[in-house]
Amino acid sequence: xxxxxxxxxxxxxxxxxxxxxxxxxxxxxxxxxxxxxxxxxxxxxxxxxxxxxxxxxxxxxxxxxxxxxxxxxxxxxxxxxxxxxxxxxxxxxxxxxxxxxxxxxxxxxxxxxxxxxxxxxxxxxxxxxxxxxxxxxxxxxxxxxxxxxxxxxxxxxxxxxxxxxxxxxxxxxxxxxxxxxxxxxxxxxxxxxxxxxxxxxxxxxxxxxxxxxxxxxx
Numbered sequence: 001x002x003x004x005x006x007x008x009x010x011x012x013x014x015x016x017x018x019x020x021x022x023x024x025x026x027x028x029x030x031x032x033x034x035x036x037x038x039x040x041x042x043x044x045x046x047x048x049x050x051x052x053x054x055x056x057x058x059x060x061x062x063x064x065x066x067x068x069x070x071x072x073x074x075x076x077x078x079x080x081x082x083x084x085x086x087x088x089x090x091x092x093x094x095x096x097x098x099x100x101x102x103x104x105x106x107x108x109x110x111x112x113x114x115x116x117x118x119x120x121x122x123x124x125x126x127x128x129x130x131x132x133x134x135x136x137x138x139x140x141x142x143x144x145x146x147x148x149x150x151x152x153x154x155x156x157x158x159x160x161x162x163x164x165x166x167x168x169x170x171x172x173x174x175x176x177x178x179x180x181x182x183x184x185x186x187x188x189x190x191x192x193x194x195x196x197x198x199x200x201x202x203x204x205x206x207x208x209x210x211x212x213x214x215x216x217x218x
Contacts, residue, residue, distance in 0.1 A: 011198045012063070012202055016060075019055050019081075019188075019191050019195050022184070022188050022191060023052040023053065023054075026049070026184050027049050027053045029184065030049040033180075034049070044091055044094065048088075048181060058080050062074070062195070077199055078196055081195050081199060082196050085189060085193060088185055089189055092185045095181065101171050101174035101175045101178060105170040105171040105173075105174055108170065109123075113140075117146070121151075123166070124150075127151035131162055131164070132162050132165055133152035133162040133163070134165050135165055136165035137165040138161050138163065
């Protein structure tokens with residue numbers, strides 16, 4: 001095995017390690033974010049989670065193919081990485097162009113506020129978690145002839161009310177959640193590209209080595 005082949009193999013191992021670690025991180029981060037995300041944003045996070053999980057598992061196939069110098073396994077791995085890369089860039093483009101944090105926040109709050117008017121305390125969870133009151137502020141309750149719930153008050157206080165509305169707080173929350181997914185996604189895509197290139201180079205090297213061995217044997 002030549003020096004070039006060994007170098008490419010080590011690069012494959014490096015990218016596989018990075019891919020598996022980041023794949024696991026993406027799967028864990030997105031699974032945690034699912035608990036906080038509205039129903040509109042969940043499909044994107046689920047797809048990111050699946051891609052991360054698949055890459056974590058498939059990375060072992062790439063390592064095994066490199067160790068065994070198996071052309072079929074290496075090509076299977078390269079094609080899988082290419083497919084994952086296409087899915088990743090598609091998701092990133094959708095997130096960048098079609099996912100608006102303000103729209104996500106508005107839709108979730110409108111649904112919660114509609115239930116709040118029926119005295120279901122649907123806003124309480126958001127208000128307690130985000131330390132806010134109403135959609136745009138405490139005045140929303142006054143305008144709707146509703147009593148301020150306990151979740152609008154500071155802890156251990158019956159007079160001090162959160163002045164910030166939940167719309168701005170929830171929008172900022174979604175900005176942070178989606179920003180983490182986007183940054184991790186672009187890093188993951190770069191690693192996938194490097195992994196694919198190294199896998200193809202390794203496969204070509206294996207094929208060349210086998211062809212050379214057959215030529216020398218004849």
